[in-house]
Amino acid sequence: MRPRVGARALDIGCGLGAYAAALAGLGYDTLAVDWADAAVSAARDRYADVEPRLRVRRLDFEDADEVAARLPRAGFDLVTMRLVLAFMADKRAVAMGVPPARAKPRAWGRVRGLLAPGGAWVVTTPLVERLPQERQYIGVTAEDVAVVTEGWGRGEWYDLDAGGVRCFVLRV
Ligand SMILES: C[S@@+](CC[C@H](N)C(=O)[O-])C[C@H]1O[C@@H](n2cnc3c(N)ncnc32)[C@H](O)[C@@H]1O
DSSP: OOOOTTOEEEEESOTTSHHHHHHHHHTOEEEEEESOHHHHHHHHHHTGGGTTTEEEEEOOTTOHHHHHHHSOTTOEEEEEEESOGGGOHHHHHHHTTOOOOTTOOOHHHHHHHHEEEEEEEEEEEEBGGGSOGGGGGGSBOHHHHHHHHTTOSEEEEEEOSTTOEEEEEEEO
């Protein structure tokens, strides 16, 4: 289904930009961010022809102050994170039982603040239990999922393949 005219998407941890470019191709006015300079330049080079519908910026989504200063509150209809959540310090903090800092929402709380009413967060992530031991660091546990999905109004999930990559669609 095509988005409505003017719908805005944010792709967090865009890497080389293929997913963000696909969103732009669907019609989203898309902002792609990554904390790695190399990823930002590669995505810009690869998809220069998709500008201005796709813009790529350097941004560390771990940095709550930077997120608040540079991204518009309630400014996106869709926020995506593909193969990124497991690398976030906030996710590791949950695994280690570290409580959240006061007044600084964790990554998923920051995503909620960026979504316009009716917006969705689409998180694609491997599940730990389906990964071989040596690659489990790139996955999430059932406990991680319970913490990350808490407080969202509605949610669905889909298994994308037999390898255990799951896609969660969460709405405020
Ligand atoms: C496995 S790659 C996935 C790239 C892309 N989403 C895809 O599906 O092809 C993870 C990406 O997340 C980025 N990343 C990790 N932590 C980040 C953070 N705190 N802020 C922004 N980007 C981050 C990394 O630089 C890397 O490009």
